[in-house]
Amino acid sequence: MDKIIPISVELFVNLAAFVVLFLLLGKFAFPSITKMMDERASKIRESLEKAEDTRVEAERLLDEYKVQMAEARAEAAQVIEQGRKVAESMKAEIVAKAKVEAEAEKTKAIEAIKAEKAAATAELQREVADLSVAVASKIIGSSLTKKDHEALIDKYLAEVGSLNEN
DSSP: OOOSSOOHHHHHHHHHHHHHHHHHIIIIIHHHHHHHHHHHHHHHHHHHHHHHHHHHHHHHHHHHHHHHHHHHHHHHHHHHHHHHHHHHHHHHHHHHHHHHHHHHHHHHHHHHHHHHHHHHHHHHHHHHHHHHHHHHHHHHOSOOOHHHHHHHHHHHHHHHHHHHHO
16 A cells, blocks of 8 residues: 655655746736736726616616606697697687577578568558559449549558558
């Protein structure tokens, strides 16, 4: 069985080789490894800072977007309200105009009826006067003079006119 404890000459040679190797690594390899690790840590730190800046900017933009959306909703509500008010005023205006037009048509129809009634009354009075003269001529048996005829018509029209007024 071999002993686990190494031989002292080998131990010193290995220890000397390890120290030389460690010194060479410390002189040439460790500075470049340390530099590379520092650069990598710096890049990671910069990336984290950029990510944080981007996150802060995204939050700011989100808040700004929320404010803009609230303003847009308020504007939309205002536009809808204005549209409703305009529609109501237009409705009221149209109704008022229709009432005025209906009243004008009613007045025009009443005037037309009055004119027709007056024309019909005048026509009726003329016909009644003619019939009255004809009946009076037959009753009297003789013809009336033109002056008597006009007096009789005027008298009859006065009587008929007073009946119409009642």
